[in-house]
Amino acid sequence: MDPGCVGFDSGGARRGGGAQMLLFGGGGSANSNGFFKGVPMAVLGMDDSARAAKRPFFTTHEELLEEEYYDEQAPEKKRRLTPEQVQLLERSFEEENKLEPERKTELARRLGMAPRQVAVWFQNRRARWKTKQLEADYDRLKAAYDALAADHQGLLADNDSLRAQVTSLTEKLQGKETSPLVTTAAQEADQPDEHTAASGTEKLLAQQLKDDLLSSGNSTGHGALSSEEEDGGVVSNEGCSFDLADVMFAGVTYHGAEEVQLGNWTWFDWED
DNA sequence: TTGTGTTTTACGACCTCC
DNA sequence: GGAGGTCGTAAAACACAA
Numbered sequence: 001m002d003p004g005c006v007g008f009d010s011g012g013a014r015r016g017g018g019a020q021m022l023l024f025g026g027g028g029s030a031n032s033n034g035f036f037k038g039v040p041m042a043v044l045g046m047d048d049s050a051r052a053a054k055r056p057f058f059t060t061h062e063e064l065l066e067e068e069y070y071d072e073q074a075p076e077k078k079r080r081l082t083p084e085q086v087q088l089l090e091r092s093f094e095e096e097n098k099l100e101p102e103r104k105t106e107l108a109r110r111l112g113m114a115p116r117q118v119a120v121w122f123q124n125r126r127a128r129w130k131t132k133q134l135e136a137d138y139d140r141l142k143a144a145y146d147a148l149a150a151d152h153q154g155l156l157a158d159n160d161s162l163r164a165q166v167t168s169l170t171e172k173l174q175g176k177e178t179s180p181l182v183t184t185a186a187q188e189a190d191q192p193d194e195h196t197a198a199s200g201t202e203k204l205l206a207q208q209l210k211d212d213l214l215s216s217g218n219s220t221g222h223g224a225l226s227s228e229e230e231d232g233g234v235v236s237n238e239g240c241s242f243d244l245a246d247v248m249f250a251g252v253t254y255h256g257a258e259e260v261q262l263g264n265w266t267w268f269d270w271e272d
Numbered sequence: 273t274t275g276t277g278t279t280t281t282a283c284g285a286c287c288t289c290c
Numbered sequence: 291g292g293a294g295g296t297c298g299t300a301a302a303a304c305a306c307a308a
Contacts, residue, residue: 078281078302098295120282123295128280130296273308280303288295 081121085111089118093125 081089092107099107099122108115 080280080303101293117281119294121280124281127296275308276306278303278305281301283300284298286295286297289293290291 081113085113089121089125093122093129097122097126097129 088111089107092103096103099119104115104118104122107113108118111118
């Protein structure tokens with residue numbers, strides 16, 4: 001027979017024996033792991049599947065064209081492709097996962113398979129490929145999500161830390177409300193002109209506040225003062241999730257300071 | 273050996289494109 | 291309308307644990 005032929009001998013029904021197989025490339029008997037032990041539904045001429053279902057598997061390309069291979073008695077069972085067939089199909093799939101009619105015909109001829117079989121194999125192979133792709137996409141998206149979630153947790157921790165600092169500093173400032181340096185807005189309303197000039201003590205306290213802010217900086221830089229920021233006396237809060245100015249300076253006025261507003265941040269700078 | 277889960281082969285229904 | 295695609299599914303083949 002044609003060395004490129006593969007298939008079953010459907011003689012089970014005709015000769016009363018077990019199914020036999022010819023290996024791809026001219027092999028002999030059925031292999032040991034159970035491949036092809038069933039009587040086949042054939043190298044199906046499945047372009048007409050109703051007829052093909054009754055066609056024996058063992059056949060050459062030429063025999064495929066012959067009606068005499070029909071066997072009305074043969075049970076319809078599936079069979080697996082040989083490793084050699086699968087190997088060639090895989091190689092072809094790697095080159096192009098779509099199947100033009102010419103290529104389908106050529107592959108079928110080389111493999112001793114029906115064109116319909118080749119087409120079905122490509123359909124199933126594309127489905128498996130798509131599943132793998134979806135799994136890979138899922139893995140990538142999950143990794144990206146996990147990284148973002150971790151980053152988010154870090155930001156939340158930073159946020160908590162900064163809030164704690166704000167609370168601490170606010171309490172510290174409010175504990176000094178009675179000093180001549182700082183008054184509440186209400187106190188200032190009562191005595192609007194009393195503290196318009198910054199004294200040496202005021203500057204000292206202001207510097208202390210500034211130092212506190214600088215020393216409480218965190219790793220991400222969000223909401224904390226950096227040395228660069230100190231130079232200009234201006235603070236950026238890009239990416240910060242709370243309004244430091246609102247919290248820290250609510251109801252408190254620093255006398256003799258120049259108020260610099262940038263976004264949600266307010267910085268008080270004093271001229272010497 | 274048997275039960276069970278997975279993979280492979282094959283098909284029908286439906287959709288899109290020419 | 292026909293060809294060829296995807297999608298969902300049936301069933302055979304296979305792997306493997308008990």
